[in-house]
Amino acid sequence: MDIANIMARNTDHWSRAAAIRMLAMDGVAAANSGHTGMxxxxxxxxxxxFxxxxxFDASHPDWADRDRFVLSAGHGSMLLYALLYLTGYEDMTLEQVRDFRQLGAITAGHPEYGHAKGVETTTGPLGQGLGSAVGMAIAEESLRARFGSKIVDHRTWTFAGDGCLMEGVSQEVIALAGHLRLGHLTVFWDNNDITIDGKVSIADSTDQVKRFEASGWHVQSCDGHDPDAIDAAIEAAKSDPRPSMIACKTHIALGSSAQDTAKGHGALTDAKLISDTREVYGWEHAxxxxPSQIKCWWEEVGQRGNQARRDWEERVEALGTGKRKLFDRVMRSETPGKLASTLxxxxxxxxxxxxxxxxxKSSEMVLEVINPIMPEMLGGSADLTGSNNTLTPDLGVFSAENRKGRYIHYGIREHGMAAAMNGLAVHGGVRPYGGTFMCFADYARGAMRLSALMGAPAIYVMTHDSIGLGEDGPTHQPVEHLAMLRATPNLQVFRPADTVETIEAWELALTATDRPSVLALSRQGLPAMRLEHKSKNLSAQGAYVLREADGKRQAVLMATGSEVSIAVTARDILxxxxIGxxxxxxxxxxxxEAQDEAYRRRVLPAGAVRVGIExxxxxxxxxxxxGERGREAKAGFVGMEGFGASAPAEELYAHFGITAEAVAEKVKALL
Amino acid sequence: MDIANIMARNTDHWSRAAAIRMLAMDGVAAANSGHTGMxxxxxxxxxxxFxxxxxFDASHPDWADRDRFVLSAGHGSMLLYALLYLTGYEDMTLEQVRDFRQLGAITAGHPEYGHAKGVETTTGPLGQGLGSAVGMAIAEESLRARFGSKIVDHRTWTFAGDGCLMEGVSQEVIALAGHLRLGHLTVFWDNNDITIDGKVSIADSTDQVKRFEASGWHVQSCDGHDPDAIDAAIEAAKSDPRPSMIACKTHIALGSSAQDTAKGHGALTDAKLISDTREVYGWEHAxxxxPSQIKCWWEEVGQRGNQARRDWEERVEALGTGKRKLFDRVMRSETPGKLASTLxxxxxxxxxxxxxxxxxKSSEMVLEVINPIMPEMLGGSADLTGSNNTLTPDLGVFSAENRKGRYIHYGIREHGMAAAMNGLAVHGGVRPYGGTFMCFADYARGAMRLSALMGAPAIYVMTHDSIGLGEDGPTHQPVEHLAMLRATPNLQVFRPADTVETIEAWELALTATDRPSVLALSRQGLPAMRLEHKSKNLSAQGAYVLREADGKRQAVLMATGSEVSIAVTARDILxxxxIGxxxxxxxxxxxxEAQDEAYRRRVLPAGAVRVGIExxxxxxxxxxxxGERGREAKAGFVGMEGFGASAPAEELYAHFGITAEAVAEKVKALL
Incomplete structure (x- = not known):
């Protein structure tokens, strides 16, 4: 289909779509960077x-029952910003569009969750949007099952490019979505044959239609420039019970001299190219x-859902008080009042x-009391349920047949699990947690970083958190993972020492609604360290004095998780x-770190020998x-210097010298 | 097919295969951990x-032209150890098999590269073996094209489980292998319907046959317990020009009471279960x-390739001297003599x-002189060729049509690229490097950790290494990635400040044959810092004095990469x-860190104010x-405290306060 034909056949449609194209072109040209072609x-x-x-209702972007639109090919962010501006989202002013990619603007290079209304999730790292969308579709099914289709009945729509589909995470979530028959999910594949390096064919020959079909999807192909064909495909997608993929044959950078080329993928900033394209488009505006006629039409589109939203609000109002309060609470990600007393x-x-x-195991004990009072909890594991201890008896399994189930068998798909958890978390109404071995944070890392960047309160249950896992050996033994996670901004990393600290960690993870948490948990049994009940959550301060020195304080031992008991035994020796x-x-x-200096000084005063144990x-x-008043000459560390080994856990601790005796010796050498 | 039928139909085969089964059962039982069922x-x-x-030739495990066998489902390690013991690998003694998973044994929980001969790559983290195998198959094609099929003509065989196929990395490498038509690669899918959590069907409904076909593979299905059917499928795979997948229908934990159950996946240690299984097998040995008859048969198998190996050695001997020397050199991963002088x-x-x-860009300048003198260099990028500057004109593109090409368009597949690079590196004969944005080390992380664990000298070219990438924003701006990479044992992380340091980093990366390297490279232009030629590689010491203080040394500024020039400007101000x-x-x-104390003290003496800039x-x-004689009261850092933002690079540096002025102020405040 050539462009003249496209224009002639649907003149109204053409000018409306052209408004998006022109804003994208103008925005990228002004920024002198970005992606025009998509x-x-x-x-x-x-x-x-749209x-x-x-x-959707542009005047109420947070309407809980709105459809979710996810631009998985996030580099095409101007598409989304143009749509939000055109349809009249209040915060998406023309000034914001003009300030595309500038400091302080909500129009970031890639769509950033929390910047502009209507950006449902952060995308850019390819494939993540697809994963988020799968999570959103799961959330919708789960909430619909619980609250009924009068309250929850919306769809998730995603634009994905070739990059999204080449990333491995896409396979994980495509397979998961097909297996779970997420019929309210539709993926539009921008099938334009082009990537940054050139034609897709230089790196890929995948039959995507067949690939999606292999995962149980409903698949269609259509001309991505023919509005009638697109409309018909969407209608068919809506009436099929499976998730749908619509392969949209499109021309990247349509109508420009860069059309169908790798150049067209990037920033089109050449003045002549832009003016030539304006001419091709018949677009005579600055x-x-x-033009107001076009803008008005788009604003009507933005208000199209207004009545539906009002009707929905009435239906929510008509819910019984208990159900309405519950719905409001879970949508606000608030924990129930009785959580604190229960814990x-x-x-x-x-x-x-x-x-x-x-x-x-402690974590499982906590979940056993949390899950019954928090119906929004949606747990799961990447095929390590019995090892992560993530399944409690009340949950039931979420499946194509049982939407009321609250436990997801994610399969051996750590990355897909984490990406879906992002979607679950930002969708709202559910609180996701998912388990795997801590070493496989490596696999999930791309999505975990996005949790942190978005402030999405996903909870990662990461068991087998050290050489303490024993015989599985170094491929499964985290060594650098705590550092990797702690170095990540806006991520809370908990490594509790015993059951009481695990309870406290769960409480802190659940009440943090603006950031994700990791719970690093042991495989091996650990003695109780907290022997006296305190109602205060001591872990909330991050670190605290667990055992005070008897007599003059000569040494301070600092430890986390499974090494705290080693520190306590070392204290006994000393x-x-x-030696106090x-x-x-x-x-x-x-x-x-977030505590004030005075508290930190109380916990870590100057003077004493310090030994860290982990x-x-x-x-x-x-x-x-x-730091924190420490001194090099008086400080030591007992831990790992390289990768682990394959042997029973106790032997490994001895082999690598992580013992109470070694700690005591280290202290004495430093005194 | 029931077990009695299996036994009756192929009595000899049965007892030979039973030897593997019994060793696996005995090894796991003795270790009281591991995986018997696979x-x-x-x-x-x-x-x-086998x-x-x-x-293969068990007496010469390092024969360059041997077939590679990769147990991607690495948890079934006893399968491999049993095979190596039975076929007579010298180092795989019965004692080693008995010591399965014990400290110091070469029979680690998962197969570890470098421990036992015949373990071609480390596996266990699922999907990685598949990726390695794809890399090996690429290496073989590349070497065959260069040295001829008389010298290089071998195959790569992989066992993959459901877990391998669910992991996203599998899709990346399956698609790549299909696209590249790696006809010497065969994957056996252990199609047993079982994962740890239960039946595969609780988490997956993928039609794997269709999925592989969608990627251009030759696919067959067979009864995985019928030796004739297996043999026929292998023959067909060998004669097809595409990579082959053979779906082998098997019974996990065959013949035991745990057959076809999730329990059968793990460690079968119950004495009765084991003795019952012995009985079912008709196995009356301790x-x-x-039995020696069976062992002898297997040892003959181990020697089957002996003559072929001798013939091959003669063919190598008959090569022209130049070609033979080149072959020997590249197989030993030695750099050519003239590398040093060229650099x-x-x-x-x-x-x-x-x-x-x-x-x-500096890195590209280096590659332009390295690639022509190192024909073993096999470069690539995950669809960011023009940004990573990884392609030099001499390379040519490796493809199904051009096996002499030395550049791989990996597609948007960072994880697959890294996993394949592991296979390339451990195969030998080629030196892989691959590019992506540094932020997407996140995606590649699972495979990069394996590079480090194996000591596989893959070289990661990671450009756009900070907020200096500008407008693409925080999703693309590394912040914690240097920490993540530096925390990883056995990984060299270079962040060169200018072209001279980039040359030095490449030299160090290429001459390190026992560990991988990361080159963290800037997007933005950087002024030359090294203004005087020194033939010595100063970067080899890790850190060095770039500018000495004039007058009394009051401050030491430490920086890496793009921030070194900021440090130098700050020095000018001070x-x-x-202020010296x-x-x-x-x-x-x-x-x-590896330098001696005296050198480190010379570079970082006590006393002065220290400010780090990164x-x-x-x-x-x-x-x-x-540390290193520093003091808290006299130390500061200028860098990032959270995620980046979307704006032009210079504005971001100003916004986040990473400027020479800020550094100078920090120093003065600390003096």
Missing amino acids: PMGMADVATVL SKHLK PFDI RALKKQISESQPKVATR QAEG TRVVSMPCWELF AASRFGWDRWLL | PMGMADVATVL SKHLK PFDI RALKKQISESQPKVATR QAEG TRVVSMPCWELF AASRFGWDRWLL
């Missing part, structure tokens, strides 16, 4: 989707100038019974020799050993 | 493959006792011309105010700021 290629699909199908009761009981259990030794448990560095890399520990 | 399920396929098809000449020229270029300031460039922390997280920097 918005130009997908403008027709976007116009049909004007005829997408359920940059950023959208306090468990803490008290545990402080008395003092069980020696692995913290992964105290027996008359304090033990500081540090379950969450980020929270300790079955992991020292990397990052110098902050506490040498 | 070896029991795949023993028939392994027996046919006895009839695999080209644990670890293999020295470039360094001299650059020290004189002092170009202001981005270090990604010196103008009479040294600038230390730290291109590689790992190498500096457009990244401070995480890890305290080692140098507070």
Whole structure:
């Protein structure tokens, strides 16, 4: 289909879609960077989707039952900003569009969650949007099952490019979505044959239609510039119970001299190219100038869902009080009032019974009391349920047949799990947690970083958090992972020492609604460290004095997780020799860093010898050993210097010298 | 097919395969951990493959033209150890098999490259073996094209489980292998319907046959317990020009009471279960006792390739001297003699011309002189060729049509690229490097950790290494990635400051044959810092004095990469105010840590104020700021405290306060 034909056949449609194309072109040209070609290629699909199908109300971007639109090919961000501006989102002013990619503007280079309304999730790292969309579609099914289709009945729509589909994470979530029959999910594949390096064919020969079909999807192909064909495909997608993929044959940078080329993928900034394209489009308006007739039409599109939204509000109003309050609470990501008392009761009981259990087991004990009072909890594991201890009896399994189930068998798909959890978290109404071995944070890392960047409160249950996992060996033993996670901004990393600290960590993870949390949990059994019940959440300060020195304080031992008990035993040895030794448990560095100087000084005063103990890399520990009034000559570390090994856990601790005796010796050498 | 039928139909085959099964059962039982079910399920396929098809000589495990066997489902490690023991690999003694998963044994929990001969690559993290295998198959094609099929003509065989196929990385490498038509690659899918959490069907409904076909593979299905069917499928795979996938229908934990169950996946240690299974097998021998007739048969299998190996050695001997020497050199991963002088000449020229270029461009300048003299260089990029500057004109593109090409368009597949690079590196004969944006180390992380664990000398060219990439924004701006990479054991992380340091980094990366390297390179242009030619590789010491203080040394500025020039400008400001300031460039922390105390003290003496400058997280920097004779009260850091933002690079540096002025102020505040 040539462009003249496209224009002639649908003149009204053409000018409306052209408004998107021109804004994208103008925005990128003004920024002198960005990606023009994708918005130009997908403008027709976007116009049909937004004007005829997408359920939204631009005046109420946070309407809970709105459809979600995810631009997985996030580099085409101007497409989304143009749509938000045209349809009348209040915050998306023309000035913001003009300031595309400038400091302080909400129009970031890639769509950033929390910047502009209507940006449902952060995209850019390819494939992540697709994963988020799958999570959103799961959230919708789950909420619909719980609250009924009068309250929850919306769809998730995604634009994905070749890059999204080449990334491995796409396969994980495509397979998951097909398996779960997420019929309210539709993916539009921007099938333009072009990537940055050239034609797709230089790197890929995948039959994407067949690939999606292999995962149980409903698949169609259409001309991505023919509005009628697009509309028909969307209608068919809506009436099929499977997730749908619509392969939209498009021309990247349509109508420009860079059309169908790798150049067209990037920033088209050449003045002549732009003016030539204006001419081809028959667009006689100044940059950023959208004729009022077109703008009005788009604003009507933005208000199309207004009545539906009002009707929905009435239906919510008509819900029984209990159900309405519950709906409001979960949509606000608020924890229930009784969470605190429930956890306090468990803490008290545990402080008395003092069980020696692995913290992964402790975590299960916590979930057993949380899940029944938080119906929004949506758990899961990447095929390590029995090891991560993530499934409690009340949950039931979420499946194509049982939408009320609250546990997801994610399969051996850590990255897909994390990406879907992002979608679950930003969708709202559900609180996702997912388990895997901590070493496989490596696989999930791309999505975990996005959790942190978005402030999406996903909870990562990462068990087998050190050489303590034993015989599986170095491929499965985290060493540098705590450093990797702690170095990530806006991520809370908890490494609880026993069951009480695990309860506290869960409480902090659940009440943090603006950032994700990692719970690093042991495989091996750990003795109780907190022997006296305190209703206060001591872990909330990040680090605290677990055992005070008897007599003059000569040493401070700092440890986390499974090494706290080693520190306490080392203290016993040292105290027996008359060396006053304090033990500081540090379950969450980020929270300790956030404490005021006075508190930090109380916990880590100057003067004493300091030894850090963690079955992991020292990397990052110098902050506490040498900083915070520490001194190099009086500081030491007992931990890992390289990769682990394959042997029973106790032997590994001895082999790598992570023992109470070694700690005591280290202290004495430093005194 | 029931087990009695299997046994009756092929009695000889049965007892040979049973030897594998029994060793796996005995090894896991002795270790009281591991995975019995997979070896029991795949023993028939392994027996046919090793006895009839695999080209190898157990007495010469390092024979360059041997077939490669990769156990991607690495948890079934006992399958491999059993095969190596049975076929007579010298180092795989019965004692080693008995010591499965014990400290110091070569029989680690998962197969570890470098421990036992015959373990071609480390596996365990699922999907990685598949990626390695794809890399090996590429290496073979490349070497065959260069040295001829008389010297190089072998195959790569892989066992993959459901977990391997669910991991996203599998899709990346399956698509790549299909696109490249790697006809010497065969994947056996252990199609047993079972994962840890239960039946595969609880998490996956993928039609794997269709999925592989969608990627251009030759696909067959067969009964994985029928030796004739397996043999026929292998024959067909060998004669097809496409990569082959053989879906082998198997029973996990065949013949035990745990057959076809999730329990059968793990460690079968129950004494009754084991004795019952012995009975079912008709196996009357003691644990670890293999009847000599069976052992002899297997040892003959191990020697089957002996003559072929001798013939091959003669053919190598008959090569022209030049070609033979080249073959020997590249297989030993030795750099050519003239590398040093070539790089020295470039360094001299650059020290004189002092170009202001981005270090990604510097890297291209280095590759332009390296690639022509190192035909073993096999470059590539994950669809960012023009940004990573990884393609030099001499390379040509490796494709299905052009096996002599030395550049791989990996597609938008960072993880697959890294996993394949591991296979390229451990195969030998080629030196892989691959480019992407540094932020997408996140995606590649699973495979990069394996490079480090294996000591595989892959070279990661990671450009756009900070907020200096500008408008693409925080999704693309690394902040914590240097910390993540530096925390990883056995990984060299270079962040060169200018072209001369980039030359030095490449030299160090290429001459390190026992560990991978990362080159963190700037997007933005950087002024030359090294203005005087030194033939010595100063970066080899990890850190060195770039600018000495004039007058009394009051401050030491430490910086890497793009921030070194900021440090030098800050020094100018400080010196103008009479504050003697040294600038230390730290291109590689790992190498500096490895220097002796005396050298480190010379570079970082006590006393002066220290300020670290890096457009990244401070995480890890305290080692140098507070340690190494530093003091908290006299140390500061100028860098990033959170995620970046979307704006032009210079504005971001100003916005985040990473400027020479800020550094000078920080120094003065600390004096």
